[in-house]
Amino acid sequence: MNAIVDVQNLTKVYGDTTALDTVTMSVEQGALFGLLGPNGSGKTTMIKLLTGQVRPSGGAATVLGLDVTADPVGVRSLVGIIPEQETPPSFLTAEEYLRLVGAIRKIPDTEEQMAWWFEYLEFGDKRDVLCKDLSRGTRQKLMFAQAFLHCPVLALIDEPLINFDPIMQETVKEYLAGYVKKGNTIFISTHILEIAEEICSDFAILQRGKLLSTGRVAEVTGAGRHLNEYFLSLIRKGGHV
Amino acid sequence: MFEFFLSMMKEEWRIHSTMFGSLSFALYPVLIFAIAFMGAFLLPLIRPILPFGDLALVTHALFLLLGLMIGAFGLLMNEVMERRFGQSSSLAYAARSLPLSERFIFLNFVVKDTVYYFVLWVLPFVAGFAVAAPFVGIPLTVPALLLLTLSLSFLTGLAAAFFLSIVYTRSKWLFAAVCVFIAAAAVAAHLAGTGAVALFLPLALFRTFSWETLLAACAFVIVLAALSIALMRPASAARAKHHRDMLTPLTRRFSLFPYPALAAKDCIDLFRSGSAVGQTLFSFLLPLGVIWFCLSLLGPFLPGYSILLLFAVLTGVIASTMYIWLTMFDSFGPYACLPLSVADVLKSKICGFAVLQLIPAAFIVLVTVLAGEAAYLLPALVLCLSVSFYGLAVTVYLTGLSPSVLLYDPRVFVLYLLAIGVPLVAFIALSFMNPWYAMMSLVLPAAGWWVARRGVAKWDRKEVAGF
Ligand SMILES: Nc1ncnc2c1ncn2[C@@H]1O[C@H](COP(=O)(O)OP(=O)(O)O)[C@@H](O)[C@H]1O
Numbered sequence: 001m002n003a004i005v006d007v008q009n010l011t012k013v014y015g016d017t018t019a020l021d022t023v024t025m026s027v028e029q030g031a032l033f034g035l036l037g038p039n040g041s042g043k044t045t046m047i048k049l050l051t052g053q054v055r056p057s058g059g060a061a062t063v064l065g066l067d068v069t070a071d072p073v074g075v076r077s078l079v080g081i082i083p084e085q086e087t088p089p090s091f092l093t094a095e096e097y098l099r100l101v102g103a104i105r106k107i108p109d110t111e112e113q114m115a116w117w118f119e120y121l122e123f124g125d126k127r128d129v130l131c132k133d134l135s136r137g138t139r140q141k142l143m144f145a146q147a148f149l150h151c152p153v154l155a156l157i158d159e160p161l162i163n164f165d166p167i168m169q170e171t172v173k174e175y176l177a178g179y180v181k182k183g184n185t186i187f188i189s190t191h192i193l194e195i196a197e198e199i200c201s202d203f204a205i206l207q208r209g210k211l212l213s214t215g216r217v218a219e220v221t222g223a224g225r226h227l228n229e230y231f232l233s234l235i236r237k238g239g240h241v
Numbered sequence: 242m243f244e245f246f247l248s249m250m251k252e253e254w255r256i257h258s259t260m261f262g263s264l265s266f267a268l269y270p271v272l273i274f275a276i277a278f279m280g281a282f283l284l285p286l287i288r289p290i291l292p293f294g295d296l297a298l299v300t301h302a303l304f305l306l307l308g309l310m311i312g313a314f315g316l317l318m319n320e321v322m323e324r325r326f327g328q329s330s331s332l333a334y335a336a337r338s339l340p341l342s343e344r345f346i347f348l349n350f351v352v353k354d355t356v357y358y359f360v361l362w363v364l365p366f367v368a369g370f371a372v373a374a375p376f377v378g379i380p381l382t383v384p385a386l387l388l389l390t391l392s393l394s395f396l397t398g399l400a401a402a403f404f405l406s407i408v409y410t411r412s413k414w415l416f417a418a419v420c421v422f423i424a425a426a427a428v429a430a431h432l433a434g435t436g437a438v439a440l441f442l443p444l445a446l447f448r449t450f451s452w453e454t455l456l457a458a459c460a461f462v463i464v465l466a467a468l469s470i471a472l473m474r475p476a477s478a479a480r481a482k483h484h485r486d487m488l489t490p491l492t493r494r495f496s497l498f499p500y501p502a503l504a505a506k507d508c509i510d511l512f513r514s515g516s517a518v519g520q521t522l523f524s525f526l527l528p529l530g531v532i533w534f535c536l537s538l539l540g541p542f543l544p545g546y547s548i549l550l551l552f553a554v555l556t557g558v559i560a561s562t563m564y565i566w567l568t569m570f571d572s573f574g575p576y577a578c579l580p581l582s583v584a585d586v587l588k589s590k591i592c593g594f595a596v597l598q599l600i601p602a603a604f605i606v607l608v609t610v611l612a613g614e615a616a617y618l619l620p621a622l623v624l625c626l627s628v629s630f631y632g633l634a635v636t637v638y639l640t641g642l643s644p645s646v647l648l649y650d651p652r653v654f655v656l657y658l659l660a661i662g663v664p665l666v667a668f669i670a671l672s673f674m675n676p677w678y679a680m681m682s683l684v685l686p687a688a689g690w691w692v693a694r695r696g697v698a699k700w701d702r703k704e705v706a707g708f
């Protein structure tokens with residue numbers, strides 16, 4: 001199997017906090033990979049490092065064979081990204097924002113892709129409303145469309161379902177499952193373990209920047225065992241170290 | 242409800258101090274105190290050239306301008322905060338979900354701005370002057386009166402900015418009518434022989450104190466503020482409007498740009514935020530109006546072309562701040578999901594800036610012709626645009642994508658003043674010798690090119706904060 005994401009001793013220090021501490025892990029092609037951990041464990045930092053938004057303090061990472069420090073723009077042109085917090089530009093309409101993304105990524109069929117997403121996530125009625133006047137849920141839909149507009153072979157999504165209602169969560173889960181079936185790879189971060197157990201094929205658990213465990217979800221669940229029990233036992237152990 | 246006000250004050254401090262470091266931010270009042278203190282010692286030197294009354298006029302006009310600009314900036318701040326820190330972080334914004342009326346929040350907002358900038362700007366200035374006053378033989382009643390009248394000038398500016406911008410969002414026609422009315426009042430006062438300055442109550446109060454004038458000046462501020470609050474429209478009423486696609490046609494129009502779509506986006510930001518008109522008025526025409534007025538006081542001492550070229554230089558400095566217009570609604574965050582580097586975004590902004598320079602260019606043409614100095618159009622234009630592009634380069638080098646740092650970080654601000662001031666004084670001196678020497682300022686854009694390239698490389702290496 002090919003490693004789509006390969007991380008070696010990756011470290012990120014902000015002032016006196018070590019957000020990531022010598023993490024080594026990899027993600028194979030076709031995986032729906034879940035990066036798990038409590039708040040502040042370094043998940044967002046990992047995604048920012050992998051997409052070249054911040055630079056590592058130590059170690060190295062390659063994404064789709066490109067070194068994230070040497071060629072961050074190259075990495076970002078290949079992957080799709082949904083950040084945790086960023087919102088689309090205030091004064092563009094939803095439609096204009098997607099056209100902007102299409103123009104910068106040089107996507108030939110922006111209009112078709114856009115029309116499909118408006119229909120699929122049911123927000124076509126908001127296409128000509130300014131982003132600043134959109135609800136959180138609709139903004140998140142727009143961020144989804146933005147990330148998948150160029151059908152990337154790898155998408156990195158920070159807390160994907162957090163702003164969606166239960167029905168939309170199902171739609172999105174289905175989409176992600178279907179997307180990896182086509183041979184693409186998805187990398188999500190979440191602190192909601194039920195979601196991870198339901199949709200992820202592989203996982204890694206972070207706590208205070210350290211990698212506690214990584215493996216296949218199927219290996220630690222099943223036969224009445226759940227991911228959250230495994231997670232809690234690890235975290236408790238980690239807490240005593 | 243006082244608690245709400247206090248938390249807004251705290252928020253303001255927190256925003257500024259986390260953005261720029263609380264120590265360097267606290268240095269601002271110290272800097273202003275020092276300027277006023279040293280300025281006071283220059284008074285005996287200046288007095289033979291510039292009569293005391295004119296100096297008072299200039300000072301009051303500057304504080305009026307300060308109020309106007311801070312008022313305009315404060316109203317935009319909510320939008321800016323929303324962009325930079327995410328939707329929920331501005332308290333005034335979050336408070337919309339609390340059971341508080343829009344008007345109440347706005348009132349708090351106004352009071353907060355007033356108190357905050359009063360402590361930051363007005364008080365240190367007067368204090369600096371007051372401490373120096375005994376040494377230069379000025380009675381202490383002058384700084385005491387100054388504290389009152391400068392505060393009133395500042396408040397008049399603040400209230401006028403709130404009033405004008407609320408009228409503008411209400412109705413463009415009403416806004417035009419108000420502008421015409423102000424102009425007509427100024428002309429009428431001028432014709433009546435009292436001079437337009439007589440309408441400026443805080444100054445009239447400084448010249449001759451009377452309780453009636455004090456009352457009138459206070460009433461003016463209160464009436465404007467009350468009208469603004471009465472005219473406010475709840476934000477929810479203006480929501481969810483539908484807009485037609487402007488991006489596609491604009492992208493086509495900017496096809497020669499490095500990133501046509503980014504240029505189109507900046508253009509749309511300017512129009513939809515209302516800052517195309519608002520900024521041109523408050524951050525360009527108004528300051529220049531005040532500067533022109535101050536310079537015209539030099540009329541008896543300098544030939545017409547020197548005043549014109551001096552004005553061209555200052556227009557260039559103001560024009561270089563148009564870079565702020567292009568960056569105030571942006572954080573790098575949304576770009577960071579796209580295959581763009583900081584350098585790409587900076588280059589795109591610089592191109593947008595070049596287009597905006599049509600405004601100062603047209604303005605200088607107009608002023609030169611109106612001043613009857615058309616023979617010196619070319620040097621004036623070259624000087625203005627050279628200074629502007631050089632100023633842009635220095636701004637890009639010092640501040641990258643967040644030029645508003647200049648307003649808050651005195652360390653950066655002093656560097657900026659030095660980098661801009663030294664060459665400017667040189668070119669002003671040259672152009673006074675012979676107006677055509679101003680053409681030598683063409684070396685400024687050349688130097689600017691070099692500085693800007695280094696700036697772009699510098700910020701591209703840096704990790705962008707606020708991700
Ligand atoms: N820009 C930053 N500056 C300083 N500390 C940061 C910054 N970003 C994250 N951190 C710190 O790094 C740690 C990991 O944060 P983050 O990656 O956001 O965690 P998670 O996404 O798992 O909640 C936290 O302790 C956080 O406070």
Ligand SMILES: [Mg+2]
Nearest residue numbers: 043044084158
């Ligand atoms: Mg996070």
